[in-house]
Amino acid sequence: MQNPRLEISSIIHTLTSTSSAQTLNQTIMRYFTPDAWFLHPLCQATSRDKIIGVYEWYRIMSPQTRGEVLSVVYDPDIDVLVVEVIQYFHIRFNPFKAAPARLNIRLTLRENDGLHYIVQQEDFYHPTDIAALTLPPLIPLVTFLLGLGTLFSNINAWVFRAVGFTGGGLEDGKNGGKGDNGDVSIENCVQVLMETIVETGAHPGLGPGLAETKLNREAHHGEKNTNSDIPLEDTNYRQMGEAGSPLESR
Numbered sequence: 001m002q003n004p005r006l007e008i009s010s011i012i013h014t015l016t017s018t019s020s021a022q023t024l025n026q027t028i029m030r031y032f033t034p035d036a037w038f039l040h041p042l043c044q045a046t047s048r049d050k051i052i053g054v055y056e057w058y059r060i061m062s063p064q065t066r067g068e069v070l071s072v073v074y075d076p077d078i079d080v081l082v083v084e085v086i087q088y089f090h091i092r093f094n095p096f097k098a099a100p101a102r103l104n105i106r107l108t109l110r111e112n113d114g115l116h117y118i119v120q121q122e123d124f125y126h127p128t129d130i131a132a133l134t135l136p137p138l139i140p141l142v143t144f145l146l147g148l149g150t151l152f153s154n155i156n157a158w159v160f161r162a163v164g165f166t167g168g169g170l171e172d173g174k175n176g177g178k179g180d181n182g183d184v185s186i187e188n189c190v191q192v193l194m195e196t197i198v199e200t201g202a203h204p205g206l207g208p209g210l211a212e213t214k215l216n217r218e219a220h221h222g223e224k225n226t227n228s229d230i231p232l233e234d235t236n237y238r239q240m241g242e243a244g245s246p247l248e249s250r
Contacts, residue, residue: 001031001116004081004109005074012083012105015055016067024059028052032118033110039122041130051121062089064098079116079216081107089133099136101129109216 001007014027028051038045038054045051059065070084083105090098108120127146131138160166 001109002114004079004107004116005072008072008081008083008107009069012069012085013067016065016085016087019059019063021056021059024055025052028055032121036118037120039120041123041125061091063092065089077216079109079111081105081109083107087133091134094135096136099132099139101125101132103129 001011011027011031014023018024018027028048032048032051034048036048036051038051040054043054045054066088068086070086072084073082074080075082085103085105087101087103088098089101102125104124106120106122106124107118108122109116110119111117125133128139128142131142
């Protein structure tokens with residue numbers, strides 16, 4: 001893509017709505033890097049070839065899928081696109097009418113010779129939209145369960161507030177995350193756990209997008225990457241024909 005913000009809408013429309021397997025294959029080969037990742041609440045693909053298989057099965061399940069791009073946000077500093085999409089996905093032979101499912105797509109890009117290619121696609125759905133995507137009659141049930149979660153949270157907040165447990169003294173910034181009796185709070189334990197996960201890289205599902213975003217940010221600000229833990233993918237590629245991909249590792 002020469003202009004990601006302007007071109008991404010037509011690319012997404014092709015990926016979600018084309019009825020041609022050849023067009024689908026060519027689009028993915030042209031715009032995704034060979035090492036691209038695809039992260040979705042219901043699946044995960046870790047290469048371009050696997051992404052093609054996911055999209056092919058997607059079209060087989062729902063040959064009449066329609067997608068509408070509502071908004072596009074592009075941050076050139078880190079080379080990331082965020083696209084809001086309304087999707088009508090109807091599983092073949094499903095007797096229920098397709099319901100609109102909203103999702104936000106985060107695309108991490110990589111620039112090569114002035115062109116931007118997708119190195120990671122992440123699809124984010126609200127639980128009710130996942131229900132709309134798979135089985136629309138489940139939407140009221142999912143909404144009810146989410147309401148129960150809200151009720152449960154408020155009841156627990158009231159009970160703990162009534163007995164004087166209101167967050168381990170964090171309201172006034174005292175005790176460094178400990179309660180009035182000096183005990184470590186739940187919030188402090190969660191914070192320590194999250195810091196450990198970040199430091200050790202113990203989240204296998206993040207894919208290359210996080211490292212790519214960091215590298216893009218450092219490149220934009222002229223910073224030198226000193227983190228040896230971040231893999232630097234081979235960026236030497238050769239140009240192929242129009243039907244193929246401009247990005248193929250040597």
